[in-house]
Amino acid sequence: DAKTTQPPSMDCAEGRAANLPCNHSTISGNEYVYWYRQIHSQGPQYIIHGLKNNETNEMASLIITEDRKSSTLILPHATLRDTAVYYCIVRVGGSQGNLIFGKGTKLSVKP
């Protein structure tokens, strides 16, 4: 079973920041948090991952709380092309472990 819970859906205005929350209260000390997104009828796309420190790349920022029980993915300037299902995943089984997908959050970016 997935170790994460996310809101089923969120809306965001185009050009504004999208903040997607994720709870992972049972995460273990050496388990990473990964974020992927899936645009309709495509394979999931990697966004970002982190362990305990906040991370930023060209796509997004990942903010992880100090107790690691929750995190937030931030898309700084959402565009219509960011409309997708976003999955927050706790990777189990170490560096070769698989990804167990939950239901994700359907983000709708509106003009």
Added chain:
Amino acid sequence: GAVVSQHPSWVICKSGTSVKIECRSLDFQATTMFWYRQFPKQSLMLMATSNEGSKATYEQGVEKDKFLINHASLTLSTLTVTSAHPEDSSFYICSAIFTNGYNEQFFGPGTRLTVL
């Protein structure tokens, strides 16, 4: 990022026939690949873990004799749906672990299987 391809992107077949889906890592070698299945409006469900040169490990409830997995090389894993039935119609997605420092997992574009 690393690229994973799948072939075919979609396939329609008659009930009772077998269908083979290929998953390739194009610019890296992958000792571990995964196969997922996704039904409409649902999340991805892990079917099996494929390791190069060894037998695949199937998730509970997935019939290994129906979904044959062969990971014969470091860049190719195949999934064969044997004696396909309409209930096997689904979106099949593979992924491969890119063995860099973070062992990121990259996904293929998926294969839409429709069984008539």
